Amino acid sequence: MxxxxxxxxxxxxxxxxxxxxxxxxxxxxxxxxxxxxxxxxxxxxxxxxxxxxxxxxxxxxxxxxxxxxxxxxxxxxxxxxxxxxxxxxxxxxxxxxxxxxxxxxxxxxxxxxxxxxxxxxxxxxxxxxxxxxxxxxxxxxxxxxxxxxxxxxxxxLREREIIASHARLRERQRIAQDMHDSLGHQLALIAVHTGALEVDRGLTDGQREVVGVLREASVAAMHELREAVGILRDGTPDRAREREDAPETVTRGAAGIDALVAAARGTRAVVQLQHTGEAMPLAPAADHAAYRIVQEALTNALKHAPGAPVTVALRYEPDSLVVEVANGPVPATAEDAGRTVVSGGQGLTGLQERARLVGGLVHAGATADGGFRVAGVLPYPRRESTTFVDTADDFRGQSGGRVPGDGGDLIDWSGPPDRQKEFDIAMGKRKKGLWIGCGGALLAFVVLGGLAVVFVVKLVGDEADKLMLDPSVYDSVRVGDTEAAVRDRLPHGRSFLAQALDSDHGAPPAPRGATCSSYLSSGDWPDGGGKAPAFRFCFRDGRLIEKRTFMSTS
Incomplete structure (x- = not known):
């Protein structure tokens, strides 16, 4: 259509x-x-x-x-x-x-x-x-x-992306293997030694409780490491924990924040958890981001502000979940006050990136009383789409390689994507082809027009030569001369312009039964108001029977 x-x-x-x-x-x-x-x-x-x-x-x-x-x-x-x-x-x-x-x-x-x-x-x-x-x-x-x-x-571009994807997959597999061989071994040693300490009769009940928390943390870290290794290898988490005799699988979403707070309290930290509003479901990526925000903020509070009270607040607003973790100032009587804690400085940056990918944001900064506060805003999933990543340029696979709202079809790469801009620049804009075509057509018209002008000038010149007669030739011809002798003196050839001259209204009437030929004078033309002198010769029975001059108005 x-x-x-x-x-x-x-x-x-x-x-x-x-x-x-x-x-x-x-x-x-x-x-x-x-x-x-x-x-x-x-x-x-x-x-x-x-x-x-x-x-x-x-x-x-x-x-x-x-x-x-x-x-x-x-x-x-x-x-x-x-x-x-x-x-x-x-x-x-x-x-x-x-x-x-x-x-x-x-x-x-x-x-x-x-x-x-x-x-x-x-x-x-x-x-x-x-x-x-x-x-x-x-x-x-x-x-x-x-x-x-x-x-x-x-x-x-597709083939290059496939090659790059394979290279990333190989690198991820290498990193996963290194993590499994190094961190897995160390965490396993920590779990074994803490388990042995937990049954040591020489420990007090308080020490045994702390050791139990450490053992549970090391076991949980091992399972998180397995899932991370599985994701790095083939994009799916390792489900080995589900086959073990563990009581339950650790939840790494908003529902698992209670367990994080309970684990932090096990270290004798004062942590308060507050829930406000009616719980609303989150997208998987946003739910996991909420868990990670609380986990990272609690870890930083326990490292950098030991002994300070911590408040974890979950506020379910009409359009988003607000996650806030705030700790007070470090008490002067704290045992670990003034110590230097090694930090990579990448935790908050990673949280901000997680929130950005789901359409939210994370803010971190000091409070007025000398404490520290981390707050994140995570929006609920939109009805029309649950992805916040532009699928037209989604080379990191955030949206699963599918265009949202199209019935699950794969991204269509048949047309020129945005990454072909350098190709368009190299080939030139569309107007370039238009100018080339118009220029070629104009050149052809100019060449053909020039040939037509040359041909017309040549044609008019040749026809004019057939139509012009010198006055001396007219004077030398006598009535009664043979037609052949007279025509030998006249211009050879018949001009198509002579038809207009023969039918000129200023020409005298032709004799009956005679054949006449008219010519223009090649001599000086008098100013006759646009008229030109002309000669006419009339023949009958092979002889010239009349010659006359007249003023042509053609």
């Missing part, structure tokens, strides 16, 4: 061409003009579906009547871009030329000889048919070439 703009354009084009063709039709009656207008409208509408047939059929009235020039140009433009096979295009354009030139030579619209008419018809056909057809063909071929290059470039 055509868009509305194209329908309007085609309609206007058909009406304008029909009107201009009907107005330029020579000696046309009203029924004939209407029939021609209808034929032009039909040709315009069918030129896209049947370009070759319409081109050949349009060449017939264009050559016979000479009033279908504009239609022939439009039809040749459509045929040039839609006839893909070169041989077929050459055959159809050649057949159109033969029909057009043959009918142009046969018509008697201009008193030219057959070679002259053929030359004019050839120049006109080149300008009105060949040049638009070649320009349209170049434009269509360039568009097809650019489309093929775009598809090839998109394929190369």
């Amino acid at each position: 055509w868009p509305r703009r194209r329908i309007v354009g085609e309609t206007l084009l058909a009406l304008v061409l029909a009107l201009l063709t009907a107005l330029t039709l020579p000696n046309a009656s009203v029924p004939r003009a209407v029939a021609v207008a209808v034929a032009v409208v039909v040709a315009v509408l069918l030129r896209r579906a049947f370009p070759g047939s319409v081109l050949v059929l349009t060449a017939v009235p264009a050559g016979a009547l000479g009033a279908f020039w504009l239609l022939l140009m439009v039809v040749s433009w459509s045929a040039g871009s839609r006839i893909e096979a070169p041989r077929r295009a050459l055959t159809l354009f050649a057949a159109s030329y033969v029909l057009y030139a043959g009918l142009s030579v046969q018509q008697a619209a201009f008193p030219l000889s057959a070679p002259q008419t053929l030359l004019f018809a050839t120049l006109g056909f080149l300008a009105a048919v060949v040049v638009p057809g070649l320009a349209s063909r170049y434009r269509a071929q360039r568009h097809r070439l650019l489309r093929a290059l775009h598809e090839q470039n998109a394929q190369l």
Whole structure:
């Protein structure tokens, strides 16, 4: 289906061409003009579906009547871009030329000889048919070439992305193996030794409680490490814990924050948990981000502010979950006050990145009483989509490689993606091809126009030589001379301009039964109000019976 703009354009084009063709039709009656207008409208509408047939059929009235020039140009433009096979295009354009030139030579619209008419018809056909057809063909071929290059470039981008993905996967597998071999061994040793300490009879109940917390933390860290290793290897967490005899699987979402607070209290820290509002479901990524915000904030509070009270608040707002972890100032009597704690400095940066990927934000800073506060805002999932990542450039796989809201189809890379901008710059903008095509067509028109001007000047000069007669020749001829002797002195050849001179209203009437020839004087022309001196010779029965001069008004 055509868009509305194209329908309007085609309609206007058909009406304008029909009107201009009907107005330029020579000696046309009203029924004939209407029939021609209808034929032009039909040709315009069918030129896209049947370009070759319409081109050949349009060449017939264009050559016979000479009033279908504009239609022939439009039809040749459509045929040039839609006839893909070169041989077929050459055959159809050649057949159109033969029909057009043959009918142009046969018509008697201009008193030219057959070679002259053929030359004019050839120049006109080149300008009105060949040049638009070649320009349209170049434009269509360039568009097809650019489309093929775009598809090839998109394929190369896909292959490059696949290679990069495989390289990332190999690197992730290497990192996962290193983590499993190094951290797994160390955490296993910590779990074994803390388990042994927990049953040591020499420990007090308070020490045994702390050791139990350490053992549970090391076991939980081992399971988190397994899941991280599984995700690094193949994108799925390790489910080995589910096959073990553990009482339950650790929840790493908003529901697991209670367990985090309980574990922190096991270290004899004062941690208060507050819930406000009705619990709302979160997207998986946002739910995990809430867990990580609380985990990182509690870890920082226990490291950097030992002995300070900590408050964990979960506020379920109408549009988002607000997670806030705040600790007070470090007590002066704390045992670990003033010690230096080693920190990587990447925890808060990682939290901010997690929140950004789900459309939220994280703020961290000191409070007025000397404490520290970490707050995160995590929005609830939107109804139309649960992803906050632009899938058009999602090369990190945040959205699973699928366009949201399209029924689960894979991302369509068939068109030119944004990453092909450097390709477009290298190939040039679309206007570049337009300027090249217009420049080539203009150059062809200039060349053909120059040839036509040269030909017209040469033709007029030759015809003028056949029409001009020196006054001395007129004076030397006597009435009664033989026609052969007189014509030997006259210019050879018959000029088509002489017809206008013979039918001039200023010429005297010709003798009955005589054949007359008129010529213009090549001498000085007197100022006769736009009139020119002319000579006329009349012959009958092989002799000159009359010669006269008159003032031509042609």
